Amino acid sequence: MSDQLLWFASRGSGIVSLLLLTTVTVLGLTSMVRWQRPTWPRFLTNDLHANLALLSVVFVGVHVTSAILDPFTNLGIYAATIPFASSYRPLWVGLGVISVYLFVALIITSLVRERLGQRAWRLVHWVAYAGWPLAVVHSMGSGSDAFAPWMMGIEALCIGVVALALIWRVAAGRTNREQLPAVVGASRRVHAPYADGDHR
Amino acid sequence: MKRTVERTVGLLVVDPIVCDGHGLCAELLPELIEIDDWGYPILRSAAVPRELAAYARRAVAACPVLALKLTPTE
Amino acid sequence: MTFEARLLAGPAFGAGMEPYAAHRARLGQLPPPRPELIDTLVASGLLGRGGAGFPVGRKWQAVESRSQADARILVNGAEAEPLSAKDRALMHSRPHLVLDGALLAAGVLGAREIVLYVGARHIDARRSLQRAIAERGRLRVPVRIVLAPDAYVAGEESAAVHFVNAGDARPTVTPPRPFESGIDGSPTLVQNVESLVHVALIARGGDAWYRSLGRGETRGTALVTVSGAPYGGVREIELGTRVGEVAAVSGVAPGSAHAVLLGGYFGRWLTREQAWAVPLDPQALRAAGATFGAGVISFLPADQCGVAATATVLEYMAAQSAAQCGPCVFGLRSIADTTMALATNSAVVHDLDRLERWTGQINGRGACRHPDGAVAMLMSAMAAFGPDFASHARGRGCEVAAALRPAA
Secondary structure, three states: OHHHHHHHHHHHHHHHHHHHHHHHHHHHHHHHHOOOEOOEOHHHHHHHHHHHHHHHHHHHHHHHHHHHHOOOOOOOHHHHHOOOOOOOOHHHHHHHHHHHHHHHHHHHHHHOHHHHOHHHHHHHHHHHHHHHHHHHHHHHHHOOOOOOHHHHHHHHHHHHHHHHHHHHHHHOOOOHHHHHHHHHHOOOOOOOOOOOOOOO | OHHHHHOEEEEEEEOOOOOOOOOHHHHHOOOOEEEOOOOOEEEOOOEEEHHHHHHHHHHHHHOOOOOEEEEEOO | OOOOOOOOOOOOOOOOOOOHHHHHHHHOOOOOOOOHHHHHHHHHOOEOOOOOOOEHHHHHHHHHHHOOOOEEEEEEEOOOOOOOOHHHHHHHHOHHHHHHHHHHHHHHHOEEEEEEEEEOOOHHHHHHHHHHHHHHOOOOOOEEEEEEOOOHHHHOHHHHHHHHHHOOOOOOOOOOOOOOOOHHHOOEEEEEHHHHHHHHHHHHHOHHHHHOOOOOOOOOEEEEEEEOOOOOEEEEEEOOOEHHHHHHHOOOOOOOEEEEEEOOOOOEEEEHHHHOOOEOOHHHHHHOOOOOOOOEEEEEEOOEOHHHHHHHHHHHHHHOOOOOOHHHHHHHHHHHHHHHHHHOOOOOOOHHHHHHHHHHHHOOOOOOOHHHHHHHHHHHHHHHOHHHHHHHHOOOOOOOOEOOOOOO
């Protein structure tokens, strides 16, 4: 029974992690769109994004720990920490390991963002966009439930929601900063008014 | 005059070049920051009283581009 | 208005540069740079002529106290203010005086190099400076010419430093200011061309000589650029000369100009009634709600609408924003569009209130003073042309015959 418990814990926490990370990704994209309503201020999107990311660390931690401890899977520390070192489905598990590292980098840099500086933080955030797709692929390849209908439904939901958010982000167009030169450039008057004489 | 200085924790400054008008600072610190007609923050008062120190720090941390800074008064 | 010319003394301007031999014959050898020169400049009360009017001696003190033999001199000859022509006139016809001032600064402040930041369009000025440098032969401090891009804000001091450092002529957030950290991070003196010419003359004549001319509190002479008049152009005046005197000498017939823009596009409008008696002295001008600025005196002909003139200047200022700061980009755009709507009698109700509201919101919220200048110019226009703004707001134009046609 305890074997089963660890196995269920690993699968269950894995699925919850996937759902949380999907939500975190969607919220991240939404914050770039700058969507808000009187009952949903901007800071709420950002704070939820950050807090759910921290919460997902807990579930990913449970997922990895229970997977290692589970006698049934033969996963040791190395398999869980070194990409592709697992003897069980090395590719898929390895992608999951990479995904965890990317998310950990994201979270650490975000916690020290003020000291780190905006530029370094942005770079890591951009690279870590790969975190979520890797997590999805990992779940599709290494999970024992991968082809169960309900699991495929969850995968589809996660992919669908992020795809929609991505489309929304692209459709929302340029940010303020990108618009500034266009607004200035749209001015009709280019020649200096009332200036007499040549400029030599 | 001295009283007011002692009760000030620091001065808020917005870097106008980095600021992109996200507006989170005004949501989190409406006592000191309001938004102009184009979405950019106006600092009604740069001096942060002690009562608002925690909120000011939160606003600084929340800025998506780190344009808001709190310089502590010596 | 007659006095012995100082900056405009010597061979006629516009005929070409005064060569080194003639320069030395007329003015004598340049005195060696000594630290006492800073005290002399402070005593003279010389104010910067780039537009801000900051005391030159104090600026030198600020750089000198930070210089560890690594300072830089940036001679600001960008002259991006279209209504001003004095700096390029000096660079074109008296390049050796400009070099004298720069070399004195370099010597006194312990500078490693001199950068002549010359507007790319000012071709004659650049050629004169190049020939003058060649005539000098070996100089104790290397001198190089950097061409300033053709943009209004390129002349701003942090923008000038930014361009020399990184090829980007957009203003940066200050602090730190150039005197603290400028070219290559070193203390940098950014000084206007005309200011350095005054320095070169004061070094020879002394502060008492400089102060011997002048009609009011602020002493000395200055160059002004007159436009909107039959005999406009660059003139030297005693500080304290009245606007009306300049008008008369420039051929502005009584009643042919109803207002004047003082300082530059970033300056202030005054009506004829307000302006004619005002002395061209920074303090007196400030008290009258105006500014000396870059010495621009632009008369507005009686048949040109003040609202229209303001609108066209605002359009230009909006188009010249560096596009870095939201309040400047969107704010200047808004006030320019609204003032243009007023000028073309297509304003909507409450437009005057919106202008007032926006002028309060835009001030001081950019990285540089560009939006502040535009706002101050607009506010002075609303004061000077108040009745005209009001009647334009009602769609009825103003008494001035020529209303602005909508811009093409």
